[in-house]
Amino acid sequence: MRYLPKSPADREAMLKAIGARSIDDLFAPIPAEYRLNRDLKVPRQMAESEIVDWFRERSRETADGYVNFLGAGAYYHYRPVIIDSLISRGEFLTAYTPYQAEISQGTLQSIFEFQSMICELTGMEVANASVYDGSTAAAEGVMMASRLTGRHSVAIARSVHPEYREVLATYAHHQGMPLVTVPFADSGRLDLKQLEKSITPDTACVLLQSPNFFGTIEDVVAIADIAHKHGALLVVSIAEAVSLGIIEPPRQADIIAMEAQSFGVPLGFGGPYCGVIATREQYVRQMPGRLVGQTADRNGKRGFVLTLATREQHIRREKATSNICTNQALIALMANIFMTIYGKVGLRELAKQNLAKAAYAAQQFGKHGKVLFSGAPRFNEFVVQTGEDPDAINSRLLEHKIVGGLPLKKFYPELGNAALWCCTEMTTRTAIDTAAGLVAGGERSVKSAKEPAVIQEVVR
């Protein structure tokens, strides 16, 4: 087998040195009744070309070459090519966790830069070296707030990503943390009056997403006031990291739990992604996940180390801030390189393009469908309500190799025939016009099937 670097002669020599007659001797500790004496029923060994062919077929079967209007927590942005050139270097790709600092300065310094840039972008004072993803980051952020306040209940905005809320429910269930869901108002933003009513003396935190699941930017200042007034913390989840280029970060938050996938991480059918937790310095000892700190060696030379390890599982065991061991180092490195490439000016320009594309698309879709939540600013996603069922619309779009917006009936049935559309810098005007046209075609048919409505018709 070509990954195994031993010749039959090597094996023989080694067995002799050990004093074993055959390799079976070394497996004698396994009781005979359990030892397998048959082959595993897995596919036969393939040549490299066969492996590539097999996966190429699978790739073809997976929307290869389609235009995509989906967002909802996973965003299609351009990935500058040097990201893969650099992360593919064996010294990054095949390196271990940097516990031995002297021979891991490459990894450690990159993480330090990553932490620094996340702080710059989020307005927080400290950030960790990444956690699994945005959904678990939100759950960890909430549990962190609970530890900090000594309180147990959580008020969650319903405009937080539904799957994030599901994850939180799973985590909270066993920590004795009651969850209260707070509805959104007609603006698409969290209903402030309902929020006031939902907070109790046992509320550890308010969990908010901004831009929220609908793409709408929340009134973070007002929500922070309400939370803090009641002694609760504010945890803000950010699913679309590129928004930080043009949208003021939630500086009033106590904890930010974000997803950095938009920063140069492939969509990859849902993972691996890159969660990050950022917070104020005073809370750092309650923050889960690895942290890299700057220090000096014996000769005064600057270097970096994993630090504050006593929060972690390998030392605290059952009293750890979390059970997390692995982080997302390689993915965080992709995000690091992306943030470095775009930088201070590029991230803003990139975000502006996203804003412009979505604004144009909303306008186009709005001619025949109803764009909801237009009373508040939004970033690169918007919700369109149509007469036609979004599933039917999407079937039609698929024939043109377009993947349409996410139908929301499953998550927000009260919104009826609504779908969540996303446009990034990768979405072309042609694609938008085509999609809008195909939606329009359906709407015209739907409308003509009903009595003449009061809805304006655009005649072009």
Add this chain to the structure above:
Amino acid sequence: MKPTIRKATQHVNQNEGLIFEKSSPGKAAWKLPPLDVPEVDTAKLLGSSERKDLGNMPEVSEIEIIRHFTRLSTWNYAIDLGMYPLGSCTMKYNPRVNEVVSRLDGLANGHPYQPESVSQGALRILQTLSECLIEITGMDAITLQPAAGAHGELTGLLMVRAYHESKGAPRKKILIPDSAHGTNPATAAMVGYAVENLKSNASGMVDVAALASQMNEEVAALMLTNPNTLGVFEQEIHKIADIMHAKGGLLYMDGANMNALVGKVRPGDFGVDLMHLNLHKTFSTPHGGGGPGSGPVAIKKILEPFLPTPVVVTRPDGTLGFEYNRPQSVGRVRAFYGNFGMFVRALAYTLANGPDGLRQTTEDAVLNANYIRKGLEGVYDLPYSTPTMHEVVFSDKVQAKKGVKTMDIAKRLIDYGFHPYTTAFPLIVPGALMIEPTESEPKEELDLFIDAMKSIAEEVEEDPQMVLAAPHNTRVSRLDETAAARKPVLRWKPAQ
């Protein structure tokens, strides 16, 4: 007497500062295509939400970025450079075809919410990997959702809890051997279980009598690593499983050490009810400096109703899809479906091996560990004489007499061109040296390692200071971790 180090020499190595120190306004590494839709008035659209300033984010050019990260990379040790003898980490070769296939367009750019009709390829990958892992572990079903081993442990214990709740009461405790990895008790606590310690016997295995006396109807499960963290196979596993099952408890296996078992024995066959796998260990997905991982959880039928949602199913028309209607599910442990990129890699590894390759891999892993054990027996103290499988644990007992501890020996090993083994773990061996070579090591590398360790043992006798002050040949010497923890500096700030 200066030793001859055969594996490594010093080399001129580029310096590099922080990227912020290279930043200068006007430099750029990006260029966007022209906007094909109308420009927007951001102030009008966003009002007070508009961000005007991105603070101290850097501005650098492309070549500076290439040099920056290339130079940084040369400061790292990596599998591509040589062996990592780290115990229970299974630092094996990361095949490059895995990287290529994960970058195929449809797979790399598939959106998790795209319709099932255009996701059949991805679904087929999920299903095929699932089938392979189920066969390898000897279990009945699996979830691929957990993002890493610890996440898998969490998912597993959530299912344990749900199972017991369905039987009337969740129970109160989890039994964990004192040799266990820290994630085990940390996870148990997160799921609301109290942790009870299980002592190891003189051979380093589970004390079966102690288990029998500690097992009762308050215990939900035993979390076992097999082989354990000493590399020893629990030979009484049958009795262990029986004791648990007799009182309605479950046997959870931490699959971190699967590299000793694949193709030779299946946990499902020796009584395990559920277990997690570490794709970044046994299944060759890259460590990448600390992650990502992937921690699928394989289970027996009795736990099937509790699997996280969604589950991959085959529809009546033969197509694949996701099933969400699972009333007894523990829920989701993360958004979307799991670390799909790692599934592609793990499956590519499995296909590259086939049944023969997988078996041979395991045999070589165990052969390598035993070869090292033989080579270092008598040089370092071997606390347990029990046969070892894919990893071996020595202690620093002999060297400690000269004031040299396992961490010091590990640091000196760096000068010899190796990454250290695992120091100070498992906790049941004071001053432990935990060594797992994996099957990816040629005999030559193993001989160099044994040489190095023998040489260091000599140095301890003749010149302990050489070892105590190590490493000597690295870019940075030992770093002040105390200062880093007392006054943490966790981000760059511009000079005031």
Add this chain to the structure above:
Amino acid sequence: MPYPTDFKYTKEHEWIKADGKNATIGITDHAQGSLGDIVFVDLPKPGADINAGKTFGSVESVKAVSDLYAPASGTVTEVNGELATSPEKINKDAHASWMIKLTLKDPNELNGLLSAADYEKFVAEEGG
């Protein structure tokens, strides 16, 4: 290092000095030696109640955390703020670096604790 004779000691390596109902608590020189460089001390706030034999905080080195066990029950009146910025003072002189002051619930609880001589013997045997 001699152990002050006006202190009482616990097997968990804390010391307590009482003056009627007022007491001061810290950790012993042996404790700081086994921990290594101390980087952080987690202490309760004034007003908090602590119970004999139960944990009231923790002390951290780079690689380890040790719980602090209360030698006696009482209410915390003062916390040594210096330890927040300079935890290394404990390494320099553990017996002079007090952690908390408290009002004792029952001064008689101290009767069951070790004297300096007994503690020294205990440490010598434990070291073994």
